[in-house]
Amino acid sequence: MLRINPTYDVDLLERAYAKAEEVHEGQFRKSGEDYIIHPIEVARILADLGMDEQTIAAGLLHDTVEDTPYALEDVKNDFGEEVALLVDGVTKLNLLVFDSKETQQAENVRKMFLAMSKDIRVLIIKLADRLHNLRTINYMNEDKIREKCRETLEIYSPLAARLGMYNIRMELEDIALKHLEPEAYQKLVEDVNRRRGEGQPFLDHVIAAIREGLDKAGINAEIKGRFKHYYSVYRKMKLQKRSLDEIFDLVACRIIVDTVKDCYGALGIVHTLWTPIPGRFKDYIAMPKSNLYQSIHTTVMGDNGNPFEIQIRTHEMNRVAEYGIAAHWKYKEGVTQDPEEFKLAWLRQTLEWQKDLNDSKEFLDTLKVDLFSSQVFVFTPKGDVMELPKGSTPLDFAFKIHSDVGAKCVGARVNGKMVPIDYELKNGEIISIVTSNNSKGPSIDWLKIAKTNTAKAKIRQYLKKIDRGENVEKGKDMLEKYIRRKGYDPQDVIRAAWINKAAKAFGQTTAEALYNNISYGGVMLSKVAVYLVDLYHEDKQAELKAREQREAEITAAAESRKAKRPRNSSGVIVEGFDDLLIRFAKCCNPVPGDEIIGFITKGRGVSVHRADCINAQSLAETEQGRIINVTWDESKEGLEFEVDLRVLAEDRKGLLVDISRVTDEMGVSITSLSAKSDRESSVANIQMTVALTDTKQLDRIISRLKQIDRVADVYRAVV
Secondary structure (H helix, E strand, O other): OOOOOOOOOHHHHHHHHHHHHHHOOOOEOOOOOEOOHHHHHHHHHHHHOOOOHHHHHHHHHOOHHHHOOOOHHHHHHHHOHHHHHHHHHHOOOOOOOOOOHHHHHHHHHHHHHHHHHHOOHHHHHHHHHHHHHHHOHHHOOHHHHHHHHHHHHHHHHHHHHHOOOHHHHHHHHHHHHHHHOHHHHHHHHHHHHHHHHHHHHHHHHHHHHHHHHHHHHOOOEEEEEEEOOHHHHHHHHHHOOOOHHHOOOOEEEEEEEOOHHHHHHHHHHHHHHOEEEEEEEEEOOOOOOOOOOOOEEEEEEOOOOOEEEEEEEEHHHHHHHHHHHHHHHOOEOOEOOOHHHHOOHHHHHHHHHHHHOOOHHHHHHHHHHHHHOOEEEEEOOOOOEEEEEOOOOHHHHHHHHOHHHHHOEEEEEEOOEEEOOOOOOOOOOEEEEEEOOOOOOOOOOHHHHOOOHHHHHHHHHHHHHOOHHHHHHHHHHHHHHHHHHOOOOHHHHOOHHHHHHHHHHOOOOOHHHHHHHHHOOOOOHHHHHHHHHHHHHHHOHHHHHHHHHHHHHHHHHHHHOOOOOOOOOOOEEEOOOOOOOEEEOOOOOOOEOEOEEEEEEOOOEEEEEEOOOHHHHHHHHHOHHHEEOEEEOOOOOOOOEEEEEEEEEEOOOOHHHHHHHHHHHOOOEEEEEEEEEEOOOOEEEEEEEEEEOOHHHHHHHHHHHHOOOOEEEEEEOOO
């Protein structure tokens, strides 16, 4: 290790090694070798990365607290608080009892993230630990190997990428692929190696040509070739459904120069030697990646007609590209960087929103969305680049700019065109957020539209700041409306004793506190409603038994009629009955072509819902005994059914005239129409009810309305 850094505190490292050897004595790995070999190899990986002696000492001791009687307090007393903090960060929660393996994994990752908030070196030690475990994974059973390899690809490889630690990420992914897809891996190795042999003369020619051009320009450079690592090739072939011959960056040439100025000078020389391919140029020097990576990438057409990639960077950029954040701990004149400088933005954001998540499994699932999903790069109107997870919406963009921008958002324009706030952003788009001082601010529905947990956390924070009195009334009103939509009378279900009991069940001291939490999504509305309905049912057991008896008699009568299927004038057939009142649920307004179910209502016959209606699905779970089979009566042609539509558009003269013209041309009647306009944002919100015969006609009218000039969106509204 002194070869790597002659200024290491040798005494600290020798004491850490001696203690690790002492407490691990008598322990063996699956391979049969002494356990101490593992911490030694982890420490060697950390030393190769250039980490400081505290990190290397923690690498030697990282399994002591978890696997031996040596306690964390002992580590602190013997090696100091800094080393103890690092060891604690990578120690699993093995002493606690968890409901499942998945919950345990999620809680361990969450603990690690909390430790990373204090010192990012915790993750670097964990990556070194995982790398050596994968190097020796052959000695585990098949199920354990697959479990560890999947976990590596889902969690640790993306984290290595976030830290820019390309070399470790590459080895982790290749080993995992080798064990998860052995046949595909072996074939890929053979194909890539064959291409390497075929491509080496070509690569030598490219390097010689670049060398000649740089020498003439007086640019000092190191030039080398590289082939894409196996997992990266495999992933690109699988996701993009390409063959190996269609992977442009399989072969690449890397030019490493002294200065940023030389980077652009080298780029000019490359583009005089070969023709650049449009759309394949990326300047990560001007716009660095979030993991600190900087380089110029350009794909050019080779003399043989095959494209290849050239990467241009400085020596410092190359060091960061290979070692990522670990490069910042390499000694410069015996002084290390302060770890506090490297609490990256994504880590700070993660730590903000994880406070709102009590469930560790939910934490891990949402972590994968924010950190591990593919990214999209969009622009502000001023040309600034914003990086967001794939699938993000204008709301995510707005809240990333500033909390106030998100809170006042009433719409968005993408490349100058109005879009709904649930629009999915795409690479290269210019996003402009439409705000209004008259905006009522975020609603609970925004939590469903926002995809990033940063945006969701800010929405929740805003909702919490709303006046408590308004929150209580809003929460109470929401609960009453929800219960009413479920077919119950709120006065029957929301009784004082029951709502107080529900408050305690959901961790609240009073009914007012429960309503307050319901208003901004702190407590799930549907769960409270189900809890109250269950209490209502328990109180009505006698009535329910009588109802069940009546339903049994109805069923028996139906069977005695040999399940005949008479028709009525409603357009719907109720299996086994011909004299029941039929009504169509206003919450979803089904029309022929929709899959439907029936629900027996007290004193009101059968209510018909769309099968995908949220209310219907809830009823199917809680009121299975009242569900009845219904189908559309195909003999009843020409019947019309009402459907609610929502139209979002730029407010302009003649908009309603254009809508009326389209409906008249299609022979569709408008039974009601209302329109609201926000003058500040010029956004028109039109609600209309039309009479249609089936879903085919519905699809046609939506398609025609969307073709109207400056209409942003048209969709089927659901109450």
